[in-house]
Amino acid sequence: MHYHKYYPVDVVNGPGTRASLFVSGCVHQCPGCYNQSTWRLDGGKAFDSAMSDRIIHDLNDGRIKRRGLTLSGGDPLHPANVPQVLALVKRVRAECPGKDIWCWTGYRLEELDEAQWQLAALLDVLVDGRFEQTLADPGLLWRGSSNQQVHQIAQLTRSVPLRNML
Ligand code: SF4
Numbered sequence: 696m697h698y699h700k701y702y703p704v705d706v707v708n709g710p711g712t713r714a715s716l717f718v719s720g721c722v723h724q725c726p727g728c729y730n731q732s733t734w735r736l737d738g739g740k741a742f743d744s745a746m747s748d749r750i751i752h753d754l755n756d757g758r759i760k761r762r763g764l765t766l767s768g769g770d771p772l773h774p775a776n777v778p779q780v781l782a783l784v785k786r787v788r789a790e791c792p793g794k795d796i797w798c799w800t801g802y803r804l805e806e807l808d809e810a811q812w813q814l815a816a817l818l819d820v821l822v823d824g825r826f827e828q829t830l831a832d833p834g835l836l837w838r839g840s841s842n843q844q845v846h847q848i849a850q851l852t853r854s855v856p857l858r859n860m861l
Pocket residue numbers: 721722723724725728729730731733768769770800801802824825826
């Protein structure tokens with residue numbers, strides 16, 4: 696996996712103060728995308744274990760209290776990104792207790808395959824769907840167009856049998 700940007704302190708992409716990782720690679724090609732430079736899978740820099748270690752360290756760094764981790768892009772649920780994003784999410788769950796994880800994807804929730812669901816089930820919040828220019832609204836919170844939805848994953852996993860999610 697490659698990533699485009701990492702912001703160790705971010706107050707824009709999700710609630711509170713966060714660390715944010717923008718991965719490379721997106722197949723959706725939404726007209727009006729604000730981040731076209733992230734579409735290529737091989738753009739940006741390689742995501743390695745040192746970068747993973749840095750994110751874990753930053754989330755646990757008490758000098759700047761971060762509420763959690765934001766995953767965006769590009770698309771963290773691009774099938775080529777899923778294995779490494781899943782590994783990172785598992786590390787955050789195991790090593791950063793109390794931190795939340797928000798993720799933005801161009802896929803709709805009902806389009807996710809089994810591997811993508813394995814990852815999604817470990818998130819707190821998934822904001823889904825392509826950016827639709829005709830539905831764009833700058834007044835929306837955490838989303839660019841009204842077709843996109845903010846899913847509280849814990850509520851979904853309580854209402855859907857776990858075997859269907861993992
Ligand atoms: S899903 Fe997001 S990153 Fe991908 S093309 Fe659409 S707006 Fe751009």
